Amino acid sequence: MTVLVALGQAVLLAVLAPYVLGxxxxxxxxxxxxxxxxxxxxxxxxxKLLRKPPTSPSDASxxxxxxxxxxxxxxxxVAVAAPFVATTSLAGxxxxxxxxxxxxxxxxxxxxxxxxxxxxxGGMGASREMTIAALVEPTLLLSVFALSVxxxxxxxxxxxxxxxxxxxxxxxxxSALAAAALxxxxxxxxxxxPVDNPSTHLELTMVHEAMVLEYSGRDLxxxxxxxxxxxxxxxxxxxxxxxxxGVATHLTPVALAIGTAAFIxxxxxxxxxxxxxxxLAAKLRLFRVPELLAGSFALALLAVLAAAxxx
Amino acid sequence: MHxxxxxxxxxxxxxxxxxxxxxxxxxxxxxxALIPIxxxxxxxxxxxxxxxxxxxxxxxQxxxxxxxxxxxxxxxxxLLLRRVHxxxxxxxxxxxxxxxxxxxxxxxxxxxxxxxxxxxxxxxAESPTARATPVGLSLVLIGFFLAAxxxxxxxxxxxxLLIDNGIAATAFLATDGVPLIVELGVCADLVLAVLVLQVxxxxxxxxxxxxxxxxxxxxxx
Numbered sequence: 323m324t325v326l327v328a329l330g331q332a333v334l335l336a337v338l339a340p341y342v343l344g345x346x347x348x349x350x351x352x353x354x355x356x357x358x359x360x361x362x363x364x365x366x367x368x369x370k371l372l373r374k375p376p377t378s379p380s381d382a383s384x385x386x387x388x389x390x391x392x393x394x395x396x397x398x399x400v401a402v403a404a405p406f407v408a409t410t411s412l413a414g415x416x417x418x419x420x421x422x423x424x425x426x427x428x429x430x431x432x433x434x435x436x437x438x439x440x441x442x443x444g445g446m447g448a449s450r451e452m453t454i455a456a457l458v459e460p461t462l463l464l465s466v467f468a469l470s471v472x473x474x475x476x477x478x479x480x481x482x483x484x485x486x487x488x489x490x491x492x493x494x495x496x497s498a499l500a501a502a503a504l505x506x507x508x509x510x511x512x513x514x515x516p517v518d519n520p521s522t523h524l525e526l527t528m529v530h531e532a533m534v535l536e537y538s539g540r541d542l543x544x545x546x547x548x549x550x551x552x553x554x555x556x557x558x559x560x561x562x563x564x565x566x567x568g569v570a571t572h573l574t575p576v577a578l579a580i581g582t583a584a585f586i587x588x589x590x591x592x593x594x595x596x597x598x599x600x601x602l603a604a605k606l607r608l609f610r611v612p613e614l615l616a617g618s619f620a621l622a623l624l625a626v627l628a629a630a631x632x633x
Numbered sequence: 634m635h636x637x638x639x640x641x642x643x644x645x646x647x648x649x650x651x652x653x654x655x656x657x658x659x660x661x662x663x664x665x666a667l668i669p670i671x672x673x674x675x676x677x678x679x680x681x682x683x684x685x686x687x688x689x690x691x692x693x694q695x696x697x698x699x700x701x702x703x704x705x706x707x708x709x710x711x712l713l714l715r716r717v718h719x720x721x722x723x724x725x726x727x728x729x730x731x732x733x734x735x736x737x738x739x740x741x742x743x744x745x746x747x748x749x750x751x752x753x754x755x756x757x758a759e760s761p762t763a764r765a766t767p768v769g770l771s772l773v774l775i776g777f778f779l780a781a782x783x784x785x786x787x788x789x790x791x792x793x794l795l796i797d798n799g800i801a802a803t804a805f806l807a808t809d810g811v812p813l814i815v816e817l818g819v820c821a822d823l824v825l826a827v828l829v830l831q832v833x834x835x836x837x838x839x840x841x842x843x844x845x846x847x848x849x850x851x852x853x854x
Contacts, residue, residue: 494642495649616734617660623741624652627748631767632645 323573328402334582335401335558339550340364342557342593349597364550371543379536381440389435390537390544396428397551405479406558407581408570409486418466418476422459425511425555428548429455436533443525447532450608454510454517454529457615461507461622468500468625469563478559485566492564496632499625501564506618508556510611512549515600517611527608554589557596561588641761644684648768650677651802652744655775655795659736664724664787668714671794675706678798681805685762689810698816702801705820710794710827717787717831720838730782740775747771754807766807772799786834790827797823 344361351358378386403416429451436448470476472491473484485492510517513530523531534545562569568584570577606614654674658667682702686695718724731739747770754766773796780792801819804811 495646499649499653612734613660613732613737616737617656620656620737620741621653624649624656624744627744627767627771628645628649628652631748632648632765 327408327573327578331407332398332401334585335406335554336398336547336551338586338589339547339554340368342554342589343550345590345593346597346600349594350601353598353601364546368543368547371546372540374539376537376539376541378541379439379441382438382536385431385434385438386536387541389431389438390541390548392431393428393548394544394551396424396431397548397555400424400555401551404555404559405482405562405569406555407585408573408578409479409483416478418463418470418478418481421478421559422462425462425552426455426459428552429511432533432545439536441536443528443532443535446525447529447535450529451533454611454615457612457619458507458510461503461615461619462511464619464622464626465500465503465507466563468496468622468629471496471626471629478563482562482566482569483571485563486569486571489567492566494629494632496625496629497564499621499628501560503618503622503625504560504563506614506621508560509596510615510618511556512553514553514596515603516606516614519605527605553593557589557592558585561585561592640684640687644681644761644765647677647680647684648765650674651681651768651772651798655772655799656737656740658791658795659740659775659779660733662726662733664721664726664785665718667788667791668711668718671714671791672707672711674795674798675703675710678706678802678805679703681802685805685810694813695810698811698813701813701816701820705823706798709824713824713827713831714787714790714794717790717834720835721785721787724785724787726783726785726788729784736778736782739778743774743778744771747774758807762806766803769799769801769803769806772796772802774799786830786837790830790834793826793830794823 341361341364343364344359347363348358348361400421404421405416433448433451433455436444436451438444466478466481467476469481469485472494473481475481509515513520518529518531519527520530522528523535525532530549534542537545562585565588568580568588570581651674654670654677657670658674661667661670679699679702682699683696686699689695726733729736744767748767751767751770755764757763776792776795776797776799778792779795780789783789783792797819801811
């Protein structure tokens with residue numbers, strides 16, 4: 323049963339991810355006074371790309387070919403293991419360090435692929451991505467450690483269960499700091515506005531787009547799908563760690579249905595908020611990005627300290 | 634934090650605000666942003682003083698101390714700082730000795746140091762307020778760091794005020810109430826120091842004109 327729930331959760335996330343992307347684009351278009359496209363448009367793009375055979379640069383090696391499946395596989399694995407709909411899915415397997423490690427593995431695979439193409443942009447994007455990742459991954463770890471201090475475990479499922487059973491304990495200064503840090507880390511990890519602009523291909527600023535510039539057809543579809551999945555995963559983690567309402571703590575059909583609905587609502591709300599924020603904010607200069615990320619790291623460390631000192 | 638009371642939550646919130654504002658002072662380059670940050674920090678410090686006074690046996694004097702601290706940190710000091718700020722408008726820390734990203738990481742390190750250094754202190758008096766002593770110590774360390782690495786006169790004054798806030802917070806948290814006479818003396822000292830620094834800043838601006846004080850000295854040599 324837990325295996326079925328875990329697989330169902332992964333399928334839900336995989337299906338939902340392009341819609342989340344579509345929602346951010348739709349909200350952004352609406353706020354900018356454009357008509358925008360439909361929610362399902364990213365899915366249509368993916369279907370179109372999936373039908374086309376990929377091409378690869380003549381100098382590319384195995385890394386280039388392997389990166390999209392690795393990226394998607396790591397994202398799907400996180401979607402299976404981490405507590406999104408129910409906390410009991412594969413209990414004990416959703417350790418925080420494993421989840422962050424898997425996310426980093428995907429990022430490194432893509433960065434290697436960017437280097438592997440041998441183009442100037444690929445290398446530039448990979449270098450920028452690794453600079454950002456070096457600051458983001460510790461922040462991701464630390465901000466969740468602030469919550470695990472209270473629970474006494476780095477198991478994400480245990481943290482979310484503790485939050486779901488005692489919602490009042492979530493609202494502490496430590497978790498407010500940690501939430502801010504994790505939100506900034508999420509923006510950076512997903513290449514959203516203050517750090518990277520997903521809707522431009524401007525060579526001066528692009529990070530994620532620079533790495534995937536050489537991908538086409540099926541490979542591009544996998545990369546885009548995995549990026550959407552990572553966004554959904556991180557938004558879902560943010561929602562479930564700091565607002566763990568409605569997460570199914572036991573495996574009854576009703577609880578699972580409520581968990582699914584709550585998850586979709588929370589991720590949808592966060593995605594809309596993200597899009598609204600993107601309309602208002604401008605992208606930071608690349609040299610200012612480490613400042614923002616170091617700030618979020620400091621916030622996360624303060625959160626851990628506050629959790630440890632103030633209890 | 635199971636079953637934490639409302640007062641405990643508010644106390645923790647105030648301590649969290651102290652830390653957050655200290656880091657915020659390092660984060661922002663615009664000197665105009667420092668004054669609201671410092672005001673918020675003064676407010677948090679006052680809140681701590683009030684909460685400690687509420688649970689104090691000798692309530693009257695402790696309340697008076699809290700009032701004095703609030704008046705000084707929330708009203709008088711920001712007023713004086715605004716006057717300093719008016720001398721050099723739109724000033725920014727364009728080139729701190731240690732860049733902002735590194736200084737934020739250094740602040741994180743300093744917090745850890747404060748936590749490690751305060752462990753024996755916390756072990757001596759195991760009370761919920763004494764457990765927050767590292768917050769005060771890290772404020773002192775961050776204040777030193779800010780004063781040491783920034784060029785602008787107003788940033789250095791803010792660094793000094795951070796140090797003072799840290800010392801006051803440590804005094805409130807680690808001891809069982811600060812005597813009124815001591816607090817009055819400290820406050821008078823602080824006002825005097827800020828006034829002197831204000832006069833000094835005014836003289837510097839008058840002599841060198843607007844700009845980065847370190848650079849200007851190099852130019853005149």
